Amino acid sequence: MKIAFLSAFALDANVSLINALRKKSDVYFFVEALYEISNFLDKDKLEKTITPGTDVEDLQRFRDFISLDKTYVIKGTRNINVLKKLYISYKINQYIKKINPDVIILDNYMLTYFISTLCYRKKMLMIVHDPFLHSGENILLDRCLRNIHFRLIKHKILLNENQKEDFINHYHFHPENIHTSFLSVYDFLRYHQTDKENSSSRFNVLFFGRISPYKGIKFLLDAFVEILSSHKNSDMSLTIAGSGNFDFDIEEYKNYPEITFLNDYIYPENLANLINQSSVVVCPYTDATQSGVVMSAFAFKKPVIATNVGGLPEMVEDGKTGIIIEPKNTEALANALLTVYKDRTLLEKMSDNIQHRYFLGEKSWAFSADLFLDACKKIR
Template sequence: MKVVFLSTFAFDANISLINALKNKCDIYFFTEALYEIDNYLDKNKLSEFLSVGTDVQEIQRFSELIPLDKTFVIKGTRQINVVKKLYNSYRIDKKIREINPDLIILDSHLITYFFTAFRYSKKSLLIVHDPFFHSGENFKADILLRKLYFSLVENKILLNKNQKNDFINHYKQDSNKIFTSFLSVYEYLTFYGGINDKKNTSFNVLFFGRISPYKGVKYFLDACVEIIESGQYPNISFTVAGSGDFDFDITKYYNYSQIKIINKFIQPEELSQFIKSSSVVVCPYVDATQSGVVMSCFAFKKPVIATNVGGLPEMVEDGKTGVIIEPKSTESIKEAIFKLYENPQILEQMSENIAQEYLYGEKSWSQSGEYFIDAINSIIKK
């Protein structure tokens, strides 16, 4: 069985998923070098429109996870250049026809793979990362492209079960063509320096990721201020790291030495160090689907405080791999931080639980890959 995986992201979940699938099918991987923020690939270093993975230095470190000789990096073009984008889509489709796959996996709804999505519409599986748009992020171009791809590609797979029925009802989908799987750990980050099992000498609470209104960063920062001003926990520090525009005034938070705000794009080497140096990570989201942030933390066995929204409770098991709290609640964030700070044995047990469940157990990539294989077989039989 020959499968082509079409992605706009080179790392995060995809290389681990490909690693889980490669022993069950003959898999080819296409990814686009466009914005470094997406996949850390510099398109200006590419001499060809399509470069084989063995010739792209940035991804050679992942040779044990993905087949580099069957990996192709596209020298990307911005969405605004529609004519060139469509021409490039035609060129990519021509290469894919040479491979002659039994099935296509798509992880996005961009123009890059439009011709292939059209040609293989009944033999494709679209990964729907965000079944519903996040607060403040329903951009017109995304809405149009999503509608286009949802109409083209009949078979879709969600990465959480919680939203399956709502998705089917909202978009009027055929329930027999909607599948589910789940995210597992973002192990690509561990290739940047490896996992550090040293115990932290201080207690650091970390928020990281793209800054956006739905992330609830203000609730976290307000909790930080209240903890600091109480004067009871002088050795707790707080870090907010990520690019994007804050939707509130952050000036006052710079007055606290225990709060570190790094408002820039975080390279994987830096992110790896931030997570390793943290004691616990906070996801104070107002709404969510699943979260790559959680999976990045779990790769380093770090527990997560997450809100009870979207698919997060599927990923973070309350009391076992982290703490689930109510959204939009500064008080709930404080209580969760206090609980873990005052009970280091709980943190240690949560870390062990993460390893058992996500690295070796029921929520590993091996198990996630089985759900994908079941979906692929079902589509091919039809």
């Protein structure tokens, strides 16, 4: 089967998925370099509108992971430049015509591949990363482009099973056209790691990712302050790492030397090292779909404390690969942190379970890719 994979924003999960897919099919990968913080590709280094992967410096680290001669990087432009965007879309479609894929996997609803969407919509499988838009992020343009693509593309695949039924009922889709798979570990981060050893003697709690209201960061901070007040001599620290604006005042939390704020975009090299130096990663979200944060943590076999929202309980097995708690519950979050802090043997067992499930077992990329291929066969 010949597959064209059209991506607009990320290398993270895609390179791992494509690596798994190409073992059983012929995969051509298109990725847009628009914002470097979205996919770690510097578009200013690109001289052509579409550049083969073999000529892109930022991709060379992945040369043993994906087929660079079947990879194409698009020098992107913002949606506001509609005419230029559509011209680029036309150019991309010329490549698609030559490739003549059996199936096209689309991971976005941007204008970048809109011409191809119009031409090949009947053989497309659309990855729906967010079955429902996050609270505080319901932007009009996003809704419009999303709805257009939802109408054009019949077959869609979600990355968790929990939200499938609600997604079908909300949009009135036919169940046979809605498929599911899952995210596995973000292998790409290990290609960026420079600090190979975890040399820290402290118990490091880590939150990382884009700062947004639905992330529930205040609940984590309050839980951590509560722990500090009752365990004054603990060797526990907390790092909040990510770009964006807080929806609450963080000044009072800066008074605690145990709390570090890295309020900036965290590039892969730094992120890989932060995760490697952590003891546990926390996702205190108030709503969610699936989470690349969990899969980034699991790439380094770090257990995750996550809330019972969206697809997170599918990704984090309670008591096995982390702890699941109810959202907006500061006490439950504090108790979960203390549980793994006091029981390091449990923490080690969780790390071992991540190894067995996500690197070798039923949650590996090989199994995820099989579900994608099953969905693709129903389109042909």
